[in-house]
Amino acid sequence: MARIQNNKNETRKEFITSAAARLFREKGFSATGMRDLAGEVGVEAASLYNHIRSKAELLQEICFRTANQFSAQLNELELDNSQTSLQKVEAILRHHIQWWVAKPDDMLVTNNESKYLQEPYLSTFMNERRLYVRRIEAIMEDGIRKGQLSGIQPYSAVLTLLSMVRGIEFWHRTKKNISAEALEENMVKHFIDGLRQR
Amino acid sequence: MARIQNNKNETRKEFITSAAARLFREKGFSATGMRDLAGEVGVEAASLYNHIRSKAELLQEICFRTANQFSAQLNELELDNSQTSLQKVEAILRHHIQWWVAKPDDMLVTNNESKYLQEPYLSTFMNERRLYVRRIEAIMEDGIRKGQLSGIQPYSAVLTLLSMVRGIEFWHRTKKNISAEALEENMVKHFIDGLRQR
DNA sequence: GTCTATATAAGGATAGAC
């Protein structure tokens, strides 16, 4: 499984994109000015345009690079015959938790600011999200057919899975109470116990 | 003050506030213009200022009226000796689900746009939210002491409870697949099964 | 690649007529 890590050989554009993710998360896309971003980067606003085409382009890159990462995990899982459906669902949940822990800026922007994408990117993004939900539903439906899990409707369970991890946003502000590992184990156990066949 | 009433016995200000919640939800607080809001209400932008003091004031009213509603439920639950801790947690979860189903505009604005509150309202709001989390944790801790629930750390469980219901935002766009009642029962069962003592 | 200067548009909010 891929590890999450920071790229220390960032290009100038990647540095700007990371700063943008941080600002879009904190202030929101609309309320973030190019002057704010320039200040973070350490240049004047006009200089940013030697590296990027527009503010909108920054949002596109953050949202799609994040979304594509999750699609890529599903691509692998769907081809893996060594895991049960329940194990696959757990792997998806752990993947989401780990990304929320490691990349809260990217996750918050992708979740909360993607609505500011311009067409045709907005439609593409929303279609990909719907497809992503359906693919997870299909994994759960397969598990129900095989008797590996039960007690829940797949659509409801997917909504729960994708949403419950958003609370990690608040955990980031008060990390001292519980470690990332303990948080992950608690959430996985809680979710899976509500899904397991008994 | 003149009380211009419309269909639902709303004051003019309440009508404006509802329109603001809808727009803040769809476009975000920062990207919503007073001219947008005026168009929704059916007047020119300048006319809004006979009913409200500022755009910021509208956000304050939406966020605090929503947050106070949830605090009020806890006030009652804490005084209720007829319910177990597990029943109280279930009541809290059902309350959140029902509000997400019935008032998605208010819930989304309170969750996603409250960061645009100005001081001192922002600090007040965040302090109230922290207190709300702690009060639910306390109910869970009481349940653990009494052996009514187990298997999870209260902080992690509260994060899960408050976050998992946010998926209802997406359910609103595709209601046909599952009824509000079925959604509620699925989510309650899923969450409670992961919490119950066995 | 970065700067200063600026074009052009839109933002929240107010003044004063009616």
Added chain:
DNA sequence: GTCTATCCTTATATAGAC
């Protein structure tokens, strides 16, 4: 209470010097 007109600030993005 609502309107028209407008103030003042800020926004994204570009032009052209260095």
